[in-house]
Amino acid sequence: MTTSLTLNNGVEMPAVGFGVFQTPPEETVDAVRAALRTGYRHIDTAAAYGNEREVGRAIRDSGLDRSEVFIETKIWITDFGYEETLHAFEKSAGKLGVDRIDLLILHQALPERFDLTLGAYRALEKLLADGRVRAIGVSNFMREHLDRLLAETSVVPAVNQIEVHPYFQQPDVLAADAEHGIVSQAWSPIGGITFYRDSGHTSTLEDPTIARSAQAHGRTPAQVMLRWGLQRGRSVIPKSTRAERIDENFAVFDFELTDEELIAIDALDTGVRGGPDPEEVTLADFGWEIAEA
Template identity: 75%
Template sequence: MAETTVPDLVLNNGITIPALGFGVFQTPPEQTITAVETALETGYRHIDTAAAYGNEREVGEALRRSGIARSEVFVETKVWITDFGYDATLHAFTKATGKLGLDQLDLLILHQALPGEFDLTIAAYKALETLLTDGKVRAIGVSNFMPEHLTRLLDAVTVVPAVNQIEVHPYFRQPEVLAADTEHGILSQAWSPIGGITFYRDSGHTSTLTDPVITEIADGHGKTPAQVMLRWHLQQGRQVIPKSVTPSRIRENFAIFDFALTDDELAALDALDTGKRGGPEPEQITRENFGMAIPEA
């Protein structure tokens, strides 16, 4: 067991979530068990997966193998757009918990806004509200929702999302979304927190990991660029879910609680924003283009 204790953040319904979690986006199923086991051994106590990742079963197996009490690990997963709709989303919960081997989820969120069929999104979210009322989930939320999507949702539902998981890193800060989340009391959860999905060939360096501003700050603290970026998120109040299948990097990403960035360093990182999204545009997510069948088992 790692000696470091990750600080908690309090969600808008009073539930706590570790400020640092472990993600398994694009982690092949055959590598997921080992990666999650390594993360749990390192000290991570929040695992973020999704139906669309195809590795919920392996996350569940790693949790069982760890021997760690269920109550000590915060488990989050996501409903994919092909399972939007009230009854379909209730069934998506059954599929997810069956694969994870759990009776209750700590956090269940909608993976995309699906703006072109937002009636399905609203129905799906109302299913999440039912699951919350029934005690089958401890908190509910959304992912990749822009301010206008949040407004449309909040006009139609009762429970304010606990989190909005969005792409955030120094090259793509999404300040308008962060501000909207804050306005509504929603925790911003950063996916791709170190810009791992990005390529910026026109900037003179290929990724955030080689950015001279970030590397200089890292050198000054005796840390890596990845550690600096994760610390930037934490100090600005975001929950962060880095991913890796490499044990040394999993441990490196956890070692971010023994230093602090100055206000000037935080501002320098903020100034790197290019406004260029690495992931797909939320408005372009449709069931026709991004639909996939989520298997029963």
């Protein structure tokens, strides 16, 4: 199976990325170093995570050429607006220690101030045209947000990073992405702790359907869920700070789930979201300031 996806502008993106959401800065350098040693070549961070500087340091420390590592980061809502987002790029690039970012995306749709969202996306279009970024996209955009964006801008997002795991699959958003040639990128692809802690469900790691596939292939439940996402054409962004889990989450390219197994996992959707509802992300509740570089 291919280990990369071709975005709608021709850029190649490694299909499995290494995520650092909720990874404390002091743990980020070691985690990213370990991921790069394992073979990950796609690191996903965000201005709001507060660890871009440490991601950049780990990449520099790795000894890998800059061109070998695909860096993805996100603009937070407090930096939305045209000029604000151009400056937010400078902040992120400065912290990462790079001149160009491979994939730069808007972290939320911010429906209450979509005028700011549009201004931010137009800034991404400018950065793309100027060669400062190689691809642009969005995160946590629902179908209606995509429709509004596409009606007002000229570059179709290359990626939409959304919550997708067996218990929450967002079929309408996945379909909307597919209709426009947008790669769906799954955050929390193994149904992270936020989901089962807050939803009343047990962990996807304990699901009997997933466990049966894991046993059949001699794999772990996490590997089965990542493989399911990849075979459904998605990019997946697992995260961990533990070396053995970092290795485990990358070892997903040498086995294949059957069509029956894929369909069985598709059937596990509960429709219950684990992360914040994109409609409820507002500047009043989520307006964190992003530090300067």
